[in-house]
Amino acid sequence: MKKPASVKKPTGKLGVLMPGMGAVATTFIAGTLLARRNLAKPFGSLTQMGTIRLGKRTENRTPLIKDFVPLAKMDDLVFGGWDLFHDDAYTAASKAEVLSPEHINKVKDELSAIKPMPAVFFPEYVKRLRGENVKTQTNKMELAEATRADIRGFKDKNKLDRAVAVWCGSTENHHEPVAVHQSLKSFEEGLRKSDPAISPSMIYAYACLMEDVPYANGAPNLTLETGALRELAHERQLPVCGKDFKTGQTLMKTIIAPGLRSRMLGINGWFSTNILGNRDGEVLDDPDSFRSKEVSKLGVLETILQPELHPDLYGKLYHKVRIEYYPPRGDQKEGWDNIDIFGWLGYPMQIKIDFLCRDSILAAPIVLDLVMLTDLSHRAGFSGVQEWLSFYFKSPMTAPGLYPENDLFIQSMKMKNLLRWLQGEELITHLGNEYYD
């Protein structure tokens, strides 16, 4: 990644396109509308509330991130997207039951005006859903062309120069990359032949990149982990990032595990189970969709604990993750963790975590930050995988062959150092020798 001579200023409006306008997307939109009218605060958003230390500890320079780097303003965001259901954002937010009617009614008019465009959908990729608002083309290249036309129409209608996309749709089936995904040439050929290995999310990502729209992947879908779409992002000089928003249980895991590892405390077992009752939970009740999530959730401990370096501490770790669909809970997930650890001379101890969280409340600020930071990347001229945005993902994308950094604190340091680097400030190493010279 080259340091740009300058970062283009965020002038005009910024489009936000979301394939999938369910609980997460509507909680994000409603929250942003409330925050920009000063009716609520965007808690959980680093771009809106976070600060960044610059220079030495004695300099007392700690601006807000949004005052330090040139970000778009919440006021400048214009929302759009696609969904299988006709519900406008007000109806979808009401059905999702994440935010109270008192909250969403304050922005009812703006939410009601946001109507999803017809989706690209193949039921074999999300078995638990059937769509009513679906594009009628059957050829996959024609579907990609129709999605591109949607994006151009959205930009024209709202007089936008720039837009970013964040996948907020359901989790697709687990599938592995095959020949058709390997290069852009084979992928475009596959689109023309409607190859079954091309999923809806790949068609959205292809259409977005072809229309100069950076793409962030909020689900564990394969989408951007393909040679073809990485090649396209490079060719068109667009940033991409993913995958799978890091919210409840995995957020906790990447906070706790680095602490245990840094104190050289051993772990024999980590059992995680969740109950949740929203539509995401229903989709994940299908074993093929759950498999995508399971792979994304299991990876984090391996790279944080590095059992190959510490076989005595983590070589026998048994890690299990379950998600149970339990409708009475709606979006208010409960995640339990039982962690079997051991200390000095091998004496066993246990840690129990019971996190009564709210899935979409944790995900919404991540969507906002990804919108802001992906747009910043675009204006800075960064292209391809944006590893510095790992902070937001359960299963961060990296260069091929490079293991991901899952430790939340390293991810945070990495992100802040990138912002310092971008703005010509000294990187912070935390060495601190200068205070004692």
Ligand SMILES: NC(=O)c1ccc[n+]([C@@H]2O[C@H](COP(=O)([O-])OP(=O)(O)OC[C@H]3O[C@@H](n4cnc5c(N)ncnc54)[C@H](O)[C@@H]3O)[C@@H](O)[C@H]2O)c1
């Ligand atoms: N909430 C969290 O904490 C969290 C964390 C990590 C990842 N995620 C992921 O974010 C995504 C959204 O979660 P949610 O709770 O909003 O789910 P949701 O079920 O409420 O919303 C998803 C929406 O996507 C739509 N959809 C599915 N396939 C589509 C397609 N091909 N085109 C357009 N629309 C499509 C569905 O109709 C639905 O309205 C899921 O994949 C979920 O796994 C959520």
